[in-house]
Amino acid sequence: MELQKISNGHHDLSPEKITMESEFDTLENMTEPGDTFLTSESNGTINTPFTDFVGKTSFGMSIFNLSNAIMGSGILGLAYAMANTGIILFVTLLITIALLSAYSIHLLLKSAGVVGIRAYEQLGYRAFGHPGKVLAACIITMHNIGAMSSYLFIVKIELPHIIQSFMEKPDDNEWYANGKYLIIIVSVCVILPLAFMKRLGYLGYTSGFSLSCMVFFLISVIYKKFVTDCSEEHSYNDTMLNQTMFDQTISNSTSDICEAKLVTINPQTAFTIPIMAFAFVCHPEVLPIYTELKKPTKQRMQNVANISILAMFVMYLLTAIFGYLTFYESTNSELLEMYSKTDTLMLCVRLAVLMAVTLTVPVVLFPIRRAVLQLLFPDEPFHWMRHISIAVCLLFVVNLLVIFVPNIRDIFGFIGATSAPSLIFILPGLFYIRIIPEEQQPLKSPPKIKVIAFVTLGFIFMIMSISFIILEWVTGRKTMGGH
Known part of the structure; x- marks a missing residue:
């Protein structure tokens, strides 16, 4: 089966048999054979929602x-x-x-x-x-x-x-x-x-x-x-x-x-x-x-x-x-x-x-x-x-x-103040906490405690950045009003 070939690390699938993002399936880091992200059609081809090339x-x-x-x-x-x-x-x-x-x-x-x-x-x-x-x-x-x-x-x-x-x-x-x-x-x-x-x-x-x-x-x-x-x-x-x-x-x-x-x-x-x-x-x-x-x-x-x-x-x-x-x-x-x-x-x-x-x-x-x-x-x-x-x-x-x-x-300063901390700190940390199974790393384990602190730092950065932008805006408006 094509799925078995992938799990054995073979990368000789033709592009025609691979629809969107099939190169993900060739990744040896897929630790769960029954991952629901992989779906197999009746004709044996693998249908995944990403890209059509390795x-x-x-x-x-x-x-x-x-x-x-x-x-x-x-x-x-x-x-x-x-x-x-x-x-x-x-x-x-x-x-x-x-x-x-x-x-x-x-x-x-x-x-x-x-x-x-x-x-x-x-x-x-x-x-x-x-x-x-x-x-x-x-x-x-x-x-x-x-x-x-x-x-x-x-x-x-x-x-x-x-x-x-x-x-x-x-x-x-x-x-x-x-x-x-x-x-x-x-x-x-x-x-x-x-x-x-x-x-x-x-x-x-x-x-x-x-x-x-x-x-x-x-x-x-x-x-x-x-x-x-x-x-x-x-x-x-x-x-x-x-x-x-x-x-x-x-x-x-x-x-x-x-x-x-x-x-x-x-x-x-x-x-x-x-x-x-x-x-x-x-x-x-x-x-x-x-x-x-x-x-x-x-x-x-x-x-x-x-x-x-x-x-x-x-x-x-x-x-x-x-x-x-x-x-x-x-x-x-x-x-x-x-x-x-x-x-x-x-x-x-x-x-x-x-x-x-x-x-x-x-x-x-x-x-x-x-x-x-x-x-x-x-x-x-x-x-x-x-x-x-x-x-x-x-x-x-x-x-x-x-x-x-x-x-x-x-x-865009406001956009950057909200999106950048989310992309750097908050989302990667939250993904890790949710995706890494509890059996492998309990929530109170040192790695996840470190990640929780990392996410907290992201929220602090976000609050600080938004506060600085609002403060600068208010100060600027007061200065203009004074003139």
Whole structure:
């Protein structure tokens, strides 16, 4: 029987005999032969609700895709986070968050291995029934739409300036100076063709190029540290503005201004913690990448996650340190804004960053489409028209948000404050508690107590983040009212 072949670890089934997501069934971690997730038709074929191919993505390409999913526009704000936490506190927080993220992925993979399911939404279904499936799908959709919108918002703001810098006589009235037109062009010409691809693994090449662009950004930040004088007048003026915001005295000397702080606590410190806490959010992409991994095992996918997190940790740390040591207390919340717009090198860096975030959008879109398919068409085989239509609709919605919402920071800040802790801490922990059987690990056993503490930490992060956003909104409204 085909089911017996799978349980013996044979992977020679033809794609025609495998309907959606049959490669899940080849996973040796399926510990329960009678798992109801596997259903056998009378004609002997296995009918499972996921994908129609066996994973073929290499280990290296999987690392590129997951690293690209981790790497987001948030890297531009990490130097600002260090400026408001200090070097020691920043490094401590970054290490802690990286370790927690790796542990969270371990919980996801452990839960997936026990039941033989590699879909976030299906794990939700196995743990809490249909409400769990709907909740997981909605959170993934909400979070990733927010991420896609933030990337395209950067394109909307930065690309007109970059194009105009190459013009001898730029005209603000021309179409290329309007970011609304440009994001439509970028979406249609670059993002949509990549989003039409059937498998996420194919995006490993574009993910590798995207990461190369961010490495170029990092090298440029390091180089600029050694050729930028902190005591230059523009840096001094920026520092005076920053000090006014923090109610500091304006009489500080330049030597104080250009001095690195090991630990810093100020009113902005609380707002930088969520930036760092969500720097490693990649969990919606973990299981889809696991789906397409060649020779999939829990340990192999965990190695993909560990290497990706380590690589991004190094890039985050170096970017934050050298960005902070260039501008010190004057560091802006978006690092690129600190550099001269007439600098040729930084102009190329801006273009590289735009290319990087643009090529990240298709990777982020895949989990949303999978969530929609799991909710609306859970038992349907792959269909190109459905595949393409969902991608077009998602990009249409994201473009509308970016075009017509003047400031999406608060909207997606709130989305991030609720969805990111859910994806990193709460859902993986709850899935683990519900899916790992009581006979194997009682609720009061040390592993599950640790997971309960992990989930509790997620709720604390969520409450803190929402509170900071509401506090900032109320404070901002009062300030506007005062003026």
